[in-house]
Amino acid sequence: MGQVVPLSMLAENEEGRVVSVRGGYGFVRRLAELGLNPGVKVKMLRATNGGPLLIHVRGSRIALGRGVAMHVLVEVEG
């Protein structure tokens, strides 16, 4: 069982599994439509200082604002 942290805390090249997505239904659904829903594996490709993040999920690269990534909880995988 890894540690559960907000997605924005993942370091570059670190991988994790989405545990939950918090926020309004519209927001949660929008993320899910891009493939980011509980259970899915993500990999952090690029985490800029204070800027957006780039992650790998379900075979595509998704750029997320930091605010968005704070709402996604992931379990860190070694």
Add this chain to the structure above:
Amino acid sequence: MSREILVALAGNPNVGKSTLFNLLTGLRQHVGNWPGKTVERREGLCKHEGRTLRIIDLPGTYSLTAYSEEELIARDFIVKDRPDVVIDVVDASNLERNLYLTLQLLELTDRVVVALNMMDVAASEGVEIDVRRLSEILGVPVVPIVADKGLGVDKLLRAAVAVAEGEIRTRPYKTDFGTHIERQIGELETLLAGEGESLEYPRRWFAVKLLENDPVVVAAAKRLGVGMELLRRLEELRSAEIHHNFEIELVDKRYEQISRIVKEVLRRRKTTLGQELTDRIDRIVTHRIWGLPILFGIYGFVFWATFFLSRPLVDALEVFFTWLGALLVAKNAPAWLVDGVVGGVGTVLTFLPVIAIFFLLYAILEDWGYMARAAFVMDKFMHTVGLHGRAFLCLLCGFGCNVPAIMAARTLADSREKLITVLINPLVPCSVRLGVLAFITSVFFSGVLATAVMLSLVALSLLLVAASALLFRRILLRGEHLPFIMEMPPYRTPTVRNVLLYAWERIKAFVVRAGTLIVVVSVLMWWLMSTGPGGGFFGVGGNIPLEESYAARLGMFFEPLGRLCGFDWRIVVALMFGFLAKELSVATLGVLYGGGEEALRAVLPTVWSPLLAYTFLAVHMIYVPCVATVATMRKETNSWRWTLFGVTYSLVLAFLVGLLIYNAGRLFL
């Protein structure tokens, strides 16, 4: 049978949908807007084995909810226009995410053909797809294609025609939402059955959307005969199952089944993610230190190429139109034709080299995949004014010319953000306005002071851009935060066809839709200038002194307002002509103060104070953009109301700034 077949192209963004569309339609395509929307609508014709296919490129979407304009357009088209067949373009290298839309399409219509695009990319990444099995599961034809190279397209069209003409009977995959939710769906469906055939939407889809609390479907339900009963039942279901979030559960169920489908049809030979090249390029262009310099380098090159490489062409066009004008005058052509029409057409054409070069380069960067990275790199900075990274290039391009800058705004994802970017763009001073700024500044100021004057005015413009962006965000988005979520497509080699068609379409759209307006306004302005209460071309023939024209009368009429900023009627008239093209304001001043543009250098300091010059420059930077820009705003917003709003806004803003500068200046200087 020679009936036209209506084909809709659906699919996620970045799956090669436009490439397929361009391949099918070539030059027989028409780009416009969806009625009443800022979303682009592309339609074209394609001949296939004696049949004519009318192809509609639906906006690229990830889903079919009611929460974005694009998704609503796509699903409304499928429901209301009932295309004979929907071609769902799917990225084979990203099957899992793409199937999410496919399942939703299959809920909506049974006339679907899946085009499995980018089979080559998938293969190179070690992905193998059992196409036959996928087709069996989905219950619709699945045709592997490589749109970039035109492979598999004939087969795709044959399958599409067969589905459209009913030769192939499809058995679309029905998403199983689990016994519990299925029971609720069944109940709602039974109620809906009372509505009979009058229900526009497929019954099951309607029921699912009701459970998802889709606002459009709920509103439609209210209008139904069984509406009251339906909504009461829905309310009961919701309150009885307070712990259930149907919306999220339905999404999860779809993905559950997609995982199962993918497991059955897809085999990955390698365990790596593939796309090493994309990752390697990304590591450089999104680098925390190198990312910005690279972006400025690339954008700087685009800017340089657009506005400097186009210069000789623009100059040549100007020479040609001057020559044509002189020739026509020598042949005794009427003045309205020479100055009005030829002048107007000349204005339109001199924009073309700029638009062509800008959009050729833009298309290359977009097709290659860099534009998404640029948005990523700029996001942090644009965030301070509440806009996304993509809007940055539009603003930067504005320093050269606002026309292509506003045209580029159509690639922004959110339609409200698009509108904001269009509305604030004219406040970015274009090269012509910067030219006027440099000229007048050099007449009145020198040395360090001249530099300070210019910089202060450019800074003022940028401040107003930022302030207006924040203001419009408050009004249009009501403070709502647009979460930044964007897909970054893998890098691909741009195809010549895509790039050329893109630039060609932009040029055509500008000439046809903005050009007409520019010519009409040119003729009108010419008439105001050459005709007056005392006669003029239509009365007497030949031109009259500008002082006696309607234009001057208008200037005098508005002089009291101008006085508040220290302007006399001459300046007001000069600003009026600046609407035609910003450089004309200087030319008009030359005529009105006598002696033409060259003599202005000597005359202006005797009639204007430096304060007045500064006020004039500030107003000249801000007030109504030129007619070409206004025409482009109209074309891109697809709305006269927003265009007029933008024009009025800049006019009022300019007036207020002029008022403030002039009067504060008189107090303190």
